[in-house]
Amino acid sequence: MPTRRRALLILAALTGLALASIVLALCVGSIRVPLADVLATLAGDGSGIPGEVVRSLRLPRALAGFACGGLLALAGALLQVLLRNPLADPYVLGISGGAGVGALLAILLGLASTGINALAFLGALAAMLLVFGLAHGDGGWTQTRLLLTGVIVAAGCGATVALMLSIAPEHKLRGMLFWLMGDLSQGASPTLPLAMLAATLLVALPFARELNLLARGADTAQTLGVAVPRLRRGVYVVASLATAAAVTHAGSIGFIGLIVPHLVRLATGNDQRLLLPASALAGGALLVIADTLARTVLAPQQLPVGVLTALIGVPVFLFLLGRDGRGRNA
Amino acid sequence: MNPHPAVPLLETRRLAVSIGGSVVCRELDLALRPGERLAILGRNGAGKSTLLSVLAGLRPPQSGQVLLAGTPYAGLAPRAAARIRGWLPQARGDAFAATVLETALIGRHPHLDRWDWESPEDARLAREALHAVGLAGFETRNVLTLSGGERQRLAIATLLTQAPRLLLLDEPLAHLDLNHQIAMLELFAGAARDCGAAVAMVLHEPGLACRFCNRALLMHGDGNTELGPVDAVVNADALARLYAHPLRELRDGEHRWFIPA
Numbered sequence: 001m002p003t004r005r006r007a008l009l010i011l012a013a014l015t016g017l018a019l020a021s022i023v024l025a026l027c028v029g030s031i032r033v034p035l036a037d038v039l040a041t042l043a044g045d046g047s048g049i050p051g052e053v054v055r056s057l058r059l060p061r062a063l064a065g066f067a068c069g070g071l072l073a074l075a076g077a078l079l080q081v082l083l084r085n086p087l088a089d090p091y092v093l094g095i096s097g098g099a100g101v102g103a104l105l106a107i108l109l110g111l112a113s114t115g116i117n118a119l120a121f122l123g124a125l126a127a128m129l130l131v132f133g134l135a136h137g138d139g140g141w142t143q144t145r146l147l148l149t150g151v152i153v154a155a156g157c158g159a160t161v162a163l164m165l166s167i168a169p170e171h172k173l174r175g176m177l178f179w180l181m182g183d184l185s186q187g188a189s190p191t192l193p194l195a196m197l198a199a200t201l202l203v204a205l206p207f208a209r210e211l212n213l214l215a216r217g218a219d220t221a222q223t224l225g226v227a228v229p230r231l232r233r234g235v236y237v238v239a240s241l242a243t244a245a246a247v248t249h250a251g252s253i254g255f256i257g258l259i260v261p262h263l264v265r266l267a268t269g270n271d272q273r274l275l276l277p278a279s280a281l282a283g284g285a286l287l288v289i290a291d292t293l294a295r296t297v298l299a300p301q302q303l304p305v306g307v308l309t310a311l312i313g314v315p316v317f318l319f320l321l322g323r324d325g326r327g328r329n330a
Numbered sequence: 331m332n333p334h335p336a337v338p339l340l341e342t343r344r345l346a347v348s349i350g351g352s353v354v355c356r357e358l359d360l361a362l363r364p365g366e367r368l369a370i371l372g373r374n375g376a377g378k379s380t381l382l383s384v385l386a387g388l389r390p391p392q393s394g395q396v397l398l399a400g401t402p403y404a405g406l407a408p409r410a411a412a413r414i415r416g417w418l419p420q421a422r423g424d425a426f427a428a429t430v431l432e433t434a435l436i437g438r439h440p441h442l443d444r445w446d447w448e449s450p451e452d453a454r455l456a457r458e459a460l461h462a463v464g465l466a467g468f469e470t471r472n473v474l475t476l477s478g479g480e481r482q483r484l485a486i487a488t489l490l491t492q493a494p495r496l497l498l499l500d501e502p503l504a505h506l507d508l509n510h511q512i513a514m515l516e517l518f519a520g521a522a523r524d525c526g527a528a529v530a531m532v533l534h535e536p537g538l539a540c541r542f543c544n545r546a547l548l549m550h551g552d553g554n555t556e557l558g559p560v561d562a563v564v565n566a567d568a569l570a571r572l573y574a575h576p577l578r579e580l581r582d583g584e585h586r587w588f589i590p591a
Binding site: 003004084085086206209210212213215216217219220222223224225226227265269270271273 | 383386387388407408409410411412413415416417419422423424425426427428429432433436437439440442444445447492
């Protein structure tokens with residue numbers, strides 16, 4: 001269990017990492033903007049094409065990437081506690097599936113990006129309410145029942161997505177596939193996901209110690225003074241809304257919600273008071289770095305960022321897992 | 331310790347409990363006062379754990395009332411209840427890795443405010459509890475690497491760290507070797523004697539029940555229960571009916587032991 005002082009030090013270091021990743025995202029790309037110009041632009045007096053590129057293209061994209069990465073990692077950490085399952089991720093309960101159905105339907109109908117976002121969000125909410133209603137059933141709300149309901153709803157959404165892909169006209173397929181793999185290039189304003197990230201953290205952090213207990217089992221938590229049914233419902237709603245916001249903005253970017261909480265857990269332990277904010281910062285930084293690579297590695301072609309998050313995350317995760325295994329056996 | 335000695339720490343009034351269509355108990359009137367130790371005996375599936383989880387406020391009774399220090403669970407905030415009663419579950423599974431000290435420290439939760447972090451004083455209490463169950467030196471061990479008996483003693487240490495006045499123990503001796511069985515029972519008896527705690531525990535060894543408890547509840551599995559002083563309720567005949575197996579009573583000074591015939 002980290003002391004409060006150590007937790008603050010770790011969070012400060014991660015904040016530095018997140019800021020560095022955003023500055024990197026602002027510097028590199030098809031036009032290389034020197035660090036001094038980036039800082040000048042951020043201070044408000046950048047001019048010319050580089051200033052414009054940083055201000056209106058790269059900054060919104062970097063901030064949106066940070067927000068979505070943070071939201072996904074946070075939602076993953078919350079759901080892993082809620083389901084007491086290390087394999088849980090923000091998509092396991094069908095929320096991204098619902099969003100995918102909505103978004104693909106909008107693309108098929110030829111709606112503009114606002115319409116895509118709106119339908120994606122509606123789809124995510126519908127999946128969330130469906131899972132919640134079905135899993136709630138007779139009042140007994142076990143992790144297994146919730147997980148099974150979510151997995152089944154997700155499977156149904158997956159089949160619907162596959163159906164829409166198979167009947168979609170050729171020229172819409174690429175857009176649909178990119179949406180499904182996760183894509184930050186649509187350039188919508190990052191305000192909403194950023195606000196959502198801040199709100200999720202503010203709501204979740206006061207309950208962090210209770211979440212530590214919930215991770216030990218519902219009955220144990222209850223007898224140690226946690227109002228378990230209320231906490232579970234709250235966690236479910238908060239994690240679902242966070243996922244819905246991220247997926248609506250950036251599509252279903254895989255992997256971050258599963259792997260970032262584990263990375264942080266391996267590095268710092270499983271105290272939610274540190275794990276939740278650290279996951280948000282690390283998830284944001286990882287997605288910003290991955291997105292920067294996605295638009296620079298094969299420039300001018302842009303790669304789906306979800307592929308990059310996996311390619312970065314897997315080796316880092318395996319390294320930490322190996323180190324942890326050795327430490328435990330020593 | 332108890333501000334109102336007249337009020338029992340735990341009281342049930344006309345309590346009826348059933349699970350899966352079978353009746354566990356009916357019309358059970360039970361009162362546990364500070365210093366009392368109650369042994370709950372019965373066959374597998376008689377409903378001992380179910381009754382204990384009702385007493386712990388984890389599941390609602392079919393009818394009747396459970397009062398914790400005079401107040402029903404519905405009238406108590408979870409944290410307030412957690413400062414009065416502690417519960418030792420029969421089974422536990424750890425989903426995530428954690429150290430032994432962290433696990434003992436979760437017992438401090440009901441004593442901490444929302445933004446508090448565990449203080450050195452809390453850590454001292456946790457270390458003392460670990461020492462009391464023979465886990466001194468295990469503080470940084472991962473719980474996933476503990477043996478069954480060590481994990482059981484860690485759960486008891488977490489309960490001691492919680493420091494409740496009412497201890498509800500579901501098979502506290504499970505997985506423990508002989509030496510630790512007696513040590514843990516002495517620990518609970520000491521809590522009752524020195525701190526005015528009340529203890530209710532599910533046991534499978536009638537001799538230990540006689541030695542460490544002053545009252546006994548026999549659960550026959552059909553809704554019938556016998557409650558009384560351990561010397562009056564626990565004897566070879568009653569146990570033979572309870573376990574559906576003949577038993578012989580042996581005396582060794584002041585202790586009584588029961589062996590299957």
